[in-house]
Amino acid sequence: MRYLLTFSYDGTLFFGYQKQNGKRSVQEEVESVLSKINNEKTVISASGRTDRGVHALNQKAHFDSPKTFDLDRLRHSMNKMLPPDIFIKNIENVSDTFHARFDVVKKEYVYKINVGEYNPLDRNYVYQYNWKLDVDKMRDAIKYFVGTHNFKSVTKTITEEKDYVRTIYDASIEFDNNIITITFSGSGFMRYMVRNMVGLLIAVGESKIEPSDISSILDKENRIFAKKTAPSEGLYLKNVYY
Amino acid sequence: MRYLLTFSYDGTLFFGYQKQNGKRSVQEEVESVLSKINNEKTVISASGRTDRGVHALNQKAHFDSPKTFDLDRLRHSMNKMLPPDIFIKNIENVSDTFHARFDVVKKEYVYKINVGEYNPLDRNYVYQYNWKLDVDKMRDAIKYFVGTHNFKSVTKTITEEKDYVRTIYDASIEFDNNIITITFSGSGFMRYMVRNMVGLLIAVGESKIEPSDISSILDKENRIFAKKTAPSEGLYLKNVYY
Numbered sequence: 447m448r449y450l451l452t453f454s455y456d457g458t459l460f461f462g463y464q465k466q467n468g469k470r471s472v473q474e475e476v477e478s479v480l481s482k483i484n485n486e487k488t489v490i491s492a493s494g495r496t497d498r499g500v501h502a503l504n505q506k507a508h509f510d511s512p513k514t515f516d517l518d519r520l521r522h523s524m525n526k527m528l529p530p531d532i533f534i535k536n537i538e539n540v541s542d543t544f545h546a547r548f549d550v551v552k553k554e555y556v557y558k559i560n561v562g563e564y565n566p567l568d569r570n571y572v573y574q575y576n577w578k579l580d581v582d583k584m585r586d587a588i589k590y591f592v593g594t595h596n597f598k599s600v601t602k603t604i605t606e607e608k609d610y611v612r613t614i615y616d617a618s619i620e621f622d623n624n625i626i627t628i629t630f631s632g633s634g635f636m637r638y639m640v641r642n643m644v645g646l647l648i649a650v651g652e653s654k655i656e657p658s659d660i661s662s663i664l665d666k667e668n669r670i671f672a673k674k675t676a677p678s679e680g681l682y683l684k685n686v687y688y
Numbered sequence: 689m690r691y692l693l694t695f696s697y698d699g700t701l702f703f704g705y706q707k708q709n710g711k712r713s714v715q716e717e718v719e720s721v722l723s724k725i726n727n728e729k730t731v732i733s734a735s736g737r738t739d740r741g742v743h744a745l746n747q748k749a750h751f752d753s754p755k756t757f758d759l760d761r762l763r764h765s766m767n768k769m770l771p772p773d774i775f776i777k778n779i780e781n782v783s784d785t786f787h788a789r790f791d792v793v794k795k796e797y798v799y800k801i802n803v804g805e806y807n808p809l810d811r812n813y814v815y816q817y818n819w820k821l822d823v824d825k826m827r828d829a830i831k832y833f834v835g836t837h838n839f840k841s842v843t844k845t846i847t848e849e850k851d852y853v854r855t856i857y858d859a860s861i862e863f864d865n866n867i868i869t870i871t872f873s874g875s876g877f878m879r880y881m882v883r884n885m886v887g888l889l890i891a892v893g894e895s896k897i898e899p900s901d902i903s904s905i906l907d908k909e910n911r912i913f914a915k916k917t918a919p920s921e922g923l924y925l926k927n928v929y930y
Contacts, residue, residue, distance in 0.1 A: 454807070454808055454809065455808055456808045456809045456811070501809060503809075530808060530811050531808045531811070533805075533807070535805065563777065564775050565696070565775070566696055566697055566773045566775045567696070567813060569698070569772050569773070
């Protein structure tokens with residue numbers, strides 16, 4: 447049987463989603479619990495990784511088991527055994543051909559920036575920029591990301607992607623109580639892509655570049671024309687759609 | 689010169705506000721920074737302590753220094769030297785007779801309860817009750833705390849108070865997006881007093897006791913009639929007034 451997990455986690459105390467030797471990862475914590483319940487080594491396949499410090503509100507991963515679980519019971523057992531910074535929100539049965547990564551049709555990411563005073567209570571959950579940004583300009587700029595583009599300029603400098611073309615379906619900015627919330631939904635996101643897009647939006651908000659520069663920077667298909675990568679703590683994987 | 693600090697902190701990684709041998713405290717971190725800047729051992733006097741895990745949005749403390757500081761510069765220096773979970777929001781000059789504890793005329797505390805699904809990202813900032821509560825009943829109940837009462841029933845079991853009479857000026861409950869936010873303002877709060885009042889409100893919300901029982905429990909002036917102490921992570925010292 448193939449099962450699909452929907453889970454949230456606080457990325458603060460993980461070295462990232464993906465298993466790494468000797469370092470605390472979300473994948474390892476979930477696999478360790480499932481392996482105990484399953485009585486055999488159980489591997490999970492997620493919709494994608496998240497980097498160190500990045501949070502997830504609804505990450506998805508599938509796993510296989512010869513057992514037929516009562517889904518509610520399994521969820522409760524897992525939550526009892528998991529550390530407090532991971533929470534299984536839902537478990538469902540899926541077909542044996544379903545794949546949590548390859549079947550993704552849309553992903554949604556959120557990025558939060560505090561443009562007010564430094565807030566020690568939010569320091570791991572909202573980027574503490576703590577300076578004014580021109581939100582109207584950022585709203586103009588974000589439109590240039592929407593659509594199908596080669597996003598090589600906004601990926602990690604060294605990546606192993608074969609194809610840098612992705613489609614951003616929707617991108618928007620909300621501004622409330624000194625917190626800028628940026629939402630992107632798209633066909634897929636490469637490593638550092640959201641954080642580099644946010645880095646460009648911040649450069650626009652600082653009036654270091656103009657909104658229309660986004661377009662030419664994407665056209666250059668070269669990371670050196672982009673700006674700083676926004677830090678990980680402001681980033682949330684919000685939803686994955688199949 | 690006497691100076692008054694207004695500061696916020698994330699209580700998660702502290703053993704409490706007050707200095708304790710070998711344990712990390714807010715007081716010790718602030719005093720250590722001030723002592724370096726002042727070039728002599730400097731002690732701060734706060735409006736009151738907060739317990740382990742309790743947060744502060746606007747804690748107040750005064751200290752004395754023979755030096756005349758540029759207040760903005762001092763604030764920046766302190767924030768550079770302090771750990772990221774404490775933030776100095778404001779520094780002002782006060783008279784030499786001012787006392788951050790004895791001159792308090794009003795304090796405001798907030799308590800947050802999540803009655804929705806467990807949220808790992810809020811686990812240190814909102815009490816994860818994760819079950820329904822009857823908010824209307826809690827709103828009826830909270831009125832019984834308002835006014836001048838002997839609050840011995842809702843203090844720590846063993847306390848050294850001489851006088852258990854305090855005045856609650858205002859108490860209210862907001863409910864939004866599965867988060868119950870309870871606000872109390874009063875002349876002063878004894879140890880565990882807010883968390884024990886919240887414990888009683890939760891018992892009302894669970895229909896274990898009736899709103900009017902609050903009144904008779906206070907009248908008994910005995911802690912054994914109160915209910916569970918609500919956990920520290922949901923509690924915030926919001927404001928101190930002079």
